[in-house]
Every structure is written in C-alpha cells, then in structure tokens.
Amino acid sequence: MRFFRFAMLCAAAAVLCFPIYSVSAEGPLTSGSWLSGTLKLIRTHHPNGQTIEAYQIVSEPRQMQASDDFCTNPDGKASTFHLFTKTKSDRVHLSRLVGKKMQIRVWELFCSQTAWHVGDAAVSKWSWQ
Numbered sequence: 001m002r003f004f005r006f007a008m009l010c011a012a013a014a015v016l017c018f019p020i021y022s023v024s025a026e027g028p029l030t031s032g033s034w035l036s037g038t039l040k041l042i043r044t045h046h047p048n049g050q051t052i053e054a055y056q057i058v059s060e061p062r063q064m065q066a067s068d069d070f071c072t073n074p075d076g077k078a079s080t081f082h083l084f085t086k087t088k089s090d091r092v093h094l095s096r097l098v099g100k101k102m103q104i105r106v107w108e109l110f111c112s113q114t115a116w117h118v119g120d121a122a123v124s125k126w127s128w129q
Contacts, residue, residue, distance in 0.1 A: 028063040029106060035059060035081060035123070036103040039094060042118045054118040055083040055094045057102070064111060064121060078111065078120035093128075104128060 029035065037059030044052050061077035083104070085091045108125035112118075 028065050029078070029109065029121075030065060031107055031109075033106050034103060035062070035106050035126075036101065037081070039097050039100060039102050041095070041098045044118070053091075055085060055091075055098075056119050057081045057083060057104070057123075080119035080121070081109070082112070082117050082119040082122045083126060084122065084124045 035057060037057040040056045040058060042054045042056050044054070046052055058080050061075075061079045064076050064078050083094070085094060104123075104126045105128075106123055106126050109121055109123045111121050113122075
C-alpha cells in the first residue's frame with residue numbers, strides 16, 4: 001500500500017513539474033494551424049423564420065492572414081471563430097462539447113463576410129485533434 005501511495009505522489013509531482021504540450025498562439029493563423037478555446041452554441045433566426053444554430057470557438061486573439069481583405073479589426077486579429085458543421089456527426093459531437101475547452105486543426109478559414117457568419121472569422125474546413 002505504501003508503494004502505491006509513493007508511486008501516485010511521484011506521478012503527481014511529475015505532472016506538476018513538467019509542462020504539458022500546449023498550443024502556441026504565435027504567428028498568423030493559417031491552414032494546418034491549431035486553434036483552441038471554449039466552444040459556444042449560438043442560436044439566431046434568419047429573416048425567413050428559420051432557426052440557425054452555429055458553433056463558435058472563443059479563443060485568445062489570433063492574427064489572421066494578411067491577404068484577407070474582409071478582416072475589419074484594425075489589428076487584423078480574430079477571437080471568435082464560426083465552425084461550419086457539414087455533417088450530422090459533427091453537430092452531435094460538438095453539441096456534447098458546448099461550454100468546454102477544445103482544440104481543432106484549421107484547414108480553411110476566412111474573415112466573416114456576411115451577417116450570417118457568427119464571429120470574427122469563419123472556419124469552413126477543420127478536423128479534430
């Protein structure tokens with residue numbers, strides 16, 4: 001029993017002493033970059049009455065690509081990212097993670113271009129960690 005307690009204390013000390021890999025927010029957010037933040041569900045209505053549910057990641061401000069002309073922030077940074085859900089399995093999986101911190105890999109993104117893009121930037125293609 002003492003050995004088990006000693007092993008658990010050593011494991012806890014190792015976890016506290018050695019940093020865990022984290023996503024760095026350095027450099028512009030480009031294809032293949034990691035994005036982490038808290039997942040939110042935004043519900044809104046289209047003028048025709050249809051309910052729209054959009055998933056959004058709220059993170060630390062990230063620098064967007066300089067080539068995107070739709071970025072309206074003077075510093076070119078975005079902190080809210082609208083995730084497009086193209087399949088039912090994505091929607092089901094994201095609905096379980098609402099309110100929790102998550103991490104995704106961004107493949108295609110652009111600054112919001114219409115009023116229906118919920119957030120500073122829209123992520124049209126992404127994958128799980």
